[in-house]
Amino acid sequence: ERPVTVLDWAEPALALGRELAAANPALRDTRWHRSRIGAALTIESTDLVTVSYVLNELTAPDRAALVDAAAHAAQAVVIVEPGTPDGYARVIEARDRLISAGFHVAAPCPHGAACPIAPGTDWCHFSARVSRSSLHRQVKGGSLAYEDEKFSYVAATRLPVDPAPARVVRKPQIRKGQVLLDLCEKDPALRRTTVTKRHGDLYRAARDTDWGDPWPPAGG
């Protein structure tokens, strides 16, 4: 098992990471490196590079340099950005760069062709429920013990992959006797499909399917 290396240019960010990671034995060997992400960045050869909520803090040339360095170093690259129109645009830009570097899109897209969303009309994003500490609640002025964090992402691999046939790109709408699924498909195209009770097992699967899941479910 290879250790994790975390790069950040801010010592307080590294210190906070170290503190959070201390509670997790799997992260005991993590290396914390102070390093500036920019044209001079080199990344050691590795299995996976994740770039999470960082592209939005960089200039356009530094974003490009980071994605290129990640593609050069890794077998797989995962980019995550806030699930906003701008975050989505940065993910698409990074996706294009990864494809140019010879990578294959593993998720969320079921294909490596151009995104079927007409620019400016919508943005591909998903949602993850994250727990809020009482400090979070105080700082953000919220009262719930969780929040639904919207994010956009792309996962790409150097080796060819077999992506899901389609992906659920909105929260499924469950109606009486039917489930409406908004799918991104291989064509590539966006399509709404209605799965009804008549579909039997597929209907039961649709009722258990979440926003962001592959469709149909693996093995189904």
Ligand SMILES: C[S@@+](CC[C@H](N)C(=O)[O-])C[C@H]1O[C@@H](n2cnc3c(N)ncnc32)[C@H](O)[C@@H]1O
């Ligand atoms: C929103 S935080 C995300 C942190 C972490 N990746 C995560 O997902 O929780 C963005 C981080 O990027 C770091 N950062 C911004 N510009 C940077 C640069 N040019 N070089 C290195 N780190 C940078 C900031 O110090 C900050 O810790």
